[in-house]
Amino acid sequence: MTKFNRRQSLFILGGGLAASALAAPAIAQNRSIKVGALRFTSHSASFIALERGYFADAGLNVELEFFQAAQPMAVAIASGDVDYAVTAISGGLISLADKGAIKVIGGALKEEAGIDGQQILASDAAFQAGLTDPAMLDGKTFAVTQSGSSFHYMGSQIAMAEGIDLTFKPLQKVGAIIGAMRSGQVDAWSIVPHIAKPLAGSGAVHIIGTIQEYIPNYQITTAFTSANNASDERSQTEDFLTAFSKGIDDYNSTMIDMAGGDAGVDEMVDLIHKYVYTDRPRDKAAPSIINGTMRLSPKAALDVSSVQNQLSWFQSEGLVDESITLDTLVDSSYVEQIGA
DSSP: OOOOOHHHHHHHHTTOOOOOOOOOOOOSSSEEEEEEEOSSGGGHHHHHHHHTTHHHHTTEEEEEEEOSSHHHHHHHHHHTSOSEEEEEOOHHHHHHHHTTSEEEEEEOBBOOTTSOOOEEEEEHHHHHTTOOSGGGOTTEEEEESSTTSHHHHHHHHHHHHHTOOEEEEEOSSHHHHHHHHHHTSSSEEEEOHHHHHHHHHHTSEEEEEEGGGTSTTOBOEEEEEEHHHHHHOHHHHHHHHHHHHHHHHHHIIIIISOTTHHHHHHHHHHHHHTTSSTTSOHHHHHHHHHHTOOOBOGGGOEEHHHHHHHHHHHHHTTSSOTTOOHHHHBOTTSSOEETO
């Protein structure tokens, strides 16, 4: 399997081709690995697996490495700087999979009917000027991190459903998007509820719709790794997914099914707060963490029908090669494949 350094991985994202030496095998026991994450509640399974010793029980010494967008995480996996990660499917990730560097191995965050999911937001300036519904987005600016990001995908699905045109504005980081929304430099955006609801509560933005209306059963994030880990480090990869799935089970049981009651939620909020909204006091962070509750895919099952829809859109936009198949992107041997 091919492993890419950071420069080569970035080159691929720009359309180039690169290859390098084979990756070294992992240490068989007490393996030290890096897991990529964003400081979102949707990444709580990794936090839980680390804090509650599930990774350690699986023989994995895990260090979390935090990112601010999906595509840099894909580069880090391809270059070997990170071993496993959870994030949305992006054009960069697909292109790296096409070069034999990356494989999706499981599912994480997913839209589910009856649970508040990703919200569509209008800036206060745009809202006051009449933008009160996604159908009114024609000719407006829509914030994305990068072209080919999940934000780009979501905005395009809204535009196609409503028969309108959007101008996409890449701002690289979520923090920069929030600033642009507050100042009215962009008109609209879509984001997970733990960010959307507090922003709306402050009056800086307004919720005008939900992604669920446009992309039901959307597999928002996936677990992925290098193609080398997927094919040659099977035991390590299975151990990662086992521990990660235990974190998913704890999160869903506590935050959605309320199995531990309010006390269980309080304990889970304490754990998550170590990683999310760390700049806020616990009492200020707790409502946002709770508002961000969305179901994570049980046992890391992957909705491949949703993944295929995403792949087809990236291809239709000319963002990835038309010859790429689902098998190029996904290693289906690890978890249940929904919609296969």
